[in-house]
Amino acid sequence: MSATAAEGFSRRAAALLRSAANDLKRDDENAERELGLEPGTFADHTSGKRPLDWALLRRAAEVWPLNERDLLPVHDDCPAGLSVLRAKESLGSSRVLARGGEGYYEYRDTAMSRIASYRPEWIRMLRVVEDNRADNPRVQWNHGHLLYQFTYFVGPVNYYYRWGDTSYCVPMETGDSVWGLPFAPHSFTARSDSEPAYILALTYGGALVGDAQRELAVLGRRPAHDLALPVAGSPSSQPGLIRSFMAARCLTPAELADRTGLAADRLTELCGPGDTDGRGGTDDTDGRGGPGDTATESELALLAEALGVSVRDLLAPRSTSHRGVSIQHGRDARSWDHPGKDGPAYRFTQLAGDPLHPHTTALQVDVRAAAASDDARLVTHQHQYLYVLGDAPVEVSWEHDGRRRTDVLEPGDSAYIEPLVPLTFSTAGDTLPRLLLLRIAGAVTPDVRYALGSMAHGGIDRYIAEDRLWYSKEGN
């Protein structure tokens, strides 16, 4: 860690300690007594004058109802807003993993950051098959994995996926892509050993990794199953949500009928027979039994008012995945010019995705212009990953901390870019560059963004770096 990075880490740790002490209503004297610190030293820890030490972390997690990780900041490994992993470094991480005693895949790391949940790998298929059968015994399946996987295909690659007891094989070619759900087994092979056959396997955890996984690991298996909600399209998805809020609010069907003015029979149709167990569970996700009627817009408004929630809290997201995957072949992918048809800077092609992840965007970018205009600046709330496909280098310009920076990325180079960093691409030679862009959400979900937007004046600055006791010792 560089001196600047270490300093930033200490500063963020100091702010977290003050923030946690404030949450627990501990002033400096009480904190010092409970943490076994010398009188007058707590302020040195919360100002960053004294670095975070493990003994203090352990002590705090022992005597206060918090976890060590609550006091641990994340590392900033992208101080310039964009960090590059060169093709040469990627090659340096090459390792062949065997399945059944024979090399099956060659893996190479591409750009990752500690700030985002990406784990993107370049993977070459070493197994060559002669057919497109899903039951080919030469195909080695995995057990599936936690991370969502967006895959971009290059060359004659066979994609295998399994949902339930059935296995499928889809022959893919360059430009095809797929988005897949966690823990579904899959595999890849090559149909030819005479041309390149590889994938960009861009896995990411999104909201599944981090706090939610740790909380459910403590709550246990049964609660984790009971908390699972069906997506839209299942007859139990909306009733499950309504029943969940009824249980949370301790509302009876009679009280809900009274509040909404809806007839008891109609409420039964909308929410089920009133087993308000709070789970909103998935018992009937296969469509057996349960209520099936969807509330109209005006009924939803009445229910939201009665439950003290927003209408969106009563709406389940939809998914277009089928058997666990959303496949997008390049031949029928939608493409468009950006920012307009006249002298466009880019031509974008929409790659695989799913409405279940509205904050994931996968794009193929064909860069058209030698000098990008201001209209060509691309800004997003998402974290961004890019990989240079094809044979042409690309010039990347971005703005961070009031500075404009430029770099040339060669084929096989990849980069991570922080949210809201304005980015432009332009050609760096005679050949037009092609990029793969995958944008994903981080921990700053819409709920967090709404919370930021509704804080009291000055709140956002203190939220990211608490710098004071929550009241003044001297009084007003």
Ligand SMILES: [Fe+2]
């Ligand atoms: Fe995978």
